[in-house]
């Protein structure tokens with residue numbers, strides 16, 4: 001077993017009352033949700049505000065899934081830029097998706113403001129940092145497309161990006177001012193608090209083990225043998241999806257994202273390292289992403305090994321990446337190391353499935369789910385409350401397992417090596 005510090009993120013827990021409501025055998029509700037990450041909680045919150053009764057079951061403690069472990073970068077948009085979304089989905093759904101994608105960061109910061117959530121945040125923007133000419137041209141195209149739609153964004157040249165990041169390695173980049181950073185653990189727990197205040201009953205440490213449909217109701221059985229019934233069921237388990245819905249786990253490739261946080265940086269270092277508090281992702285295929293964390297630490301993340309980590313050495317590649325960006329941090333201790341799972345899909349888009357009527361499942365955030373899942377939860381709740389399926393911006397698709405899914409580890413290892421090579425050679 002790794003030492004506990006491996007599983008402890010640097011994020012904070014807000015002071016809060018307990019909102020755990022243990023499940024009672026035979027409970028019935030309008031909506032049952034499996035998974036209390038951002039998606040489950042946002043769906044539950046909005047469904048309750050539509051007047052539906054909601055029960056959420058979560059296998060672990062609250063905030064122990066990706067939602068409490070992530071990098072806290074709140075970035076609007078999807079993997080694809082607007083023109084590509086129109087090409088993939090056609091004019092009507094494409095425009096709806098672009099509008100939705102543009103709104104996701106607003107949803108997070110809007111909730112924090114309107115609900116007075118106790119969540120540390122900074123909305124100064126996200127920089128997509130280009131390390132090659134190819135990446136710079138992609139940034140120019142992205143800038144054109146989003147600014148044509150009114151986005152508050154700007155291209156950065158090499159001098160500007162060096163000033164904003166304190167790193168000298170980039171050719172330029174793109175600053176999206178709609179984005180920002182939050183403390184993701186606080187955000188998840190605060191979502192749970194307001195969902196609970198809206199009437200949502202949340203049971204932690206309660207794993208759903210089986211589900212079946214009977215007499216027009218979904219019946220969900222937990223590991224402890226309790227049963228609950230609901231008119232609609234939402235499986236919000238994302239990268240931690242198990243065998244609850246046959247084939248669902250085989251629709252995604254779960255990967256590990258690892259993170260490190262330095263000790264507090266001295267005031268003189270903070271004058272040059274991310275002085276404006278921006279979030280950054282670089283443009284490499286095997287990317288690193290970083291931001292300032294609590295108390296003036298640098299928090300940096302990137303891909304990690306799929307087997308559970310055994311020692312701090314498993315995070316060394318991130319320490320090396322950090323020193324390439326900021327040689328002045330040599331000797332600064334790394335105080336926290338942690339990791340979580342992200343779910344990738346072959347088409348790089350989130351998937352919303354409705355394999356049977358009133359059974360929904362959402363997977364695949366490609367490591368960018370904070371804004372996305374906050375906004376999507378609201379749309380799913382609208383649908384559950386009797387709204388048009390089109391209130392969900394993504395098509396509702398059947399569950400289609402990836403062929404040869406059992407060989408995914410080999411595929412991931414081969415793809416990672418290939419991408420590292422492309423990253424090293426591309427100009």
Ligand SMILES: Cc1cc2nc3c(=O)[nH]c(=O)nc-3n(C[C@H](O)[C@H](O)[C@H](O)COP(=O)(O)OP(=O)(O)OC[C@H]3O[C@@H](n4cnc5c(N)ncnc54)[C@H](O)[C@@H]3O)c2cc1C
Nearest residue numbers: 035037038039059065066067070071073208340365369370
């Ligand atoms: C290290 C890391 C860094 C990331 N950085 C960013 C970032 O900076 N910005 C960004 O936008 N995104 C980031 N992401 C992605 C983001 O965290 C996720 O996309 C998002 O949190 C997904 O939310 P969710 O509610 O869908 O899933 P989760 O938060 O993972 O929730 C799913 C929950 O389902 C529960 N569950 C699973 N099976 C069962 C069951 N059978 N019964 C009951 N409960 C079950 C799990 O315990 C889990 O808590 C990062 C992810 C990781 C891991």
